[in-house]
Amino acid sequence: MKRISLTQHLIEQQRLHNKIPSELRLLIEVVGRACKSISHAVGKGALGEVLGSAGSENVQGEVQKKLDVISNEILLEANEWGGHLAAMASEEMETIHRIPNRYPKGEYLLMFDPLDGSSNIDVNVSIGTIFSVLKAPDGMTEPSEKDFMQPGTRQVAAGYAVYGPQTVLVLTTGDGVHCFTLDREMGAWVLTQKDIQIPADTKEFAINASNQRHWFPPVKRYVDEMLAGTTGPRGKDFNMRWIASMVADVHRILNRGGIFMYPADAREPEKPGKLRLMYEANPMAFIVEQAGGAATDGNQRILDIQPEKLHQRVAVFLGSKNEVERVTSYHKE
Numbered sequence: 311m312k313r314i315s316l317t318q319h320l321i322e323q324q325r326l327h328n329k330i331p332s333e334l335r336l337l338i339e340v341v342g343r344a345c346k347s348i349s350h351a352v353g354k355g356a357l358g359e360v361l362g363s364a365g366s367e368n369v370q371g372e373v374q375k376k377l378d379v380i381s382n383e384i385l386l387e388a389n390e391w392g393g394h395l396a397a398m399a400s401e402e403m404e405t406i407h408r409i410p411n412r413y414p415k416g417e418y419l420l421m422f423d424p425l426d427g428s429s430n431i432d433v434n435v436s437i438g439t440i441f442s443v444l445k446a447p448d449g450m451t452e453p454s455e456k457d458f459m460q461p462g463t464r465q466v467a468a469g470y471a472v473y474g475p476q477t478v479l480v481l482t483t484g485d486g487v488h489c490f491t492l493d494r495e496m497g498a499w500v501l502t503q504k505d506i507q508i509p510a511d512t513k514e515f516a517i518n519a520s521n522q523r524h525w526f527p528p529v530k531r532y533v534d535e536m537l538a539g540t541t542g543p544r545g546k547d548f549n550m551r552w553i554a555s556m557v558a559d560v561h562r563i564l565n566r567g568g569i570f571m572y573p574a575d576a577r578e579p580e581k582p583g584k585l586r587l588m589y590e591a592n593p594m595a596f597i598v599e600q601a602g603g604a605a606t607d608g609n610q611r612i613l614d615i616q617p618e619k620l621h622q623r624v625a626v627f628l629g630s631k632n633e634v635e636r637v638t639s640y641h642k643e
């Protein structure tokens with residue numbers, strides 16, 4: 311098999327479709343390099359003293375793990391020097407990080423969840439990094455949070471890395487979804503899947519069922535119908551998976567279909583779910599739609615949501631198209 315690297319793939323896309331400006335290509339390569347460094351740190355585990363709590367909290371009051379902080383720093387440092395960026399925003403930082411002395415002038419805004427699946431770090435279960443790229447608005451001088459308030463439809467690139475049995479990087483620039491596997495000996499991202507497509511139908515769902523008693527009626531009905539199996543209204547048996555790392559759950563869905571749900575619930579009705587729009591929902595929705603799937607918050611397409619704040623949370627239903635449409639329709643009844 312001819313080996314195609316991430317750089318070769320991006321140059322080819324640029325040549326064929328004239329879609330990826332070289333500045334965006336360089337930015338993606340820098341993020342890819344940062345993910346290699348994070349993968350390396352993750353792989354050291356206890357030997358690298360990277361496990362456990364950092365003894366601090368992030369802006370959302372969540373306890374930060376050492377790897378949350380390390381991954382954030384790796385991404386910040388790599389992109390300060392390497393990308394064509396004006397500013398970055400991270401799940402782990404209260405406000406945006408402007409690039410000092412931008413030269414050449416930064417044209418892009420980068421958002422990331424540096425380490426997704428934090429509760430799995432210390433137990434050696436797959437974790438990852440999620441990122442999203444927007445164009446800086448025309449005429450922007452000094453970047454501010456307001457410049458990030460663009461709906462997901464405006465993303466020019468999105469991707470995630472999974473640090474699992476293999477380290478993979480999944481990427482879209484709006485021209486399909488492609489997967490690269492890290493060749494650990496060579497330190498290279500090698501194209502291993504092109505144009506990934508999510509099957510429209512599935513018999514597998516992912517939800518944290520421990521929250522069941524708090525679910526709102528549409529989610530309860532949808533899950534109950536699946537649990538009823540062959541003798542219920544769906545007339546077939548469903549299987550359930552919940553890894554508690556969104557990256558790993560989404561990666562499974564890209565590969566064999568399924569629906570992933572993190573709904574809002576009755577505990578804090580004004581809090582729309584757990585996941586973050588800018589760092590988790592938008593990039594994953596872009597990837598899933600590019601792979602032929604769908605992503606909604608139960609009421610509308612995630613990519614159409616007009617963000618109002620950087621750390622905004624949102625309910626998420628994504629994956630196989632027919633299932634996402636079904637649970638969304640239950641919210642409308």
Ligand SMILES: O=P(O)(O)OC[C@H]1O[C@](O)(COP(=O)(O)O)[C@@H](O)[C@@H]1O
Nearest residue numbers: 423425426427428429518554555556
């Ligand atoms: O703890 P729960 O309810 O299972 O939630 C798991 C979800 O939380 C997350 O871990 C949130 O991400 P972070 O680890 O980046 O905070 C998702 O990856 C995952 O789907």
Ligand SMILES: [Mg+2]
Nearest residue numbers: 423425426427
């Ligand atoms: Mg996360």
Ligand SMILES: [Mg+2]
Nearest residue numbers: 423424425426
């Ligand atoms: Mg995180």
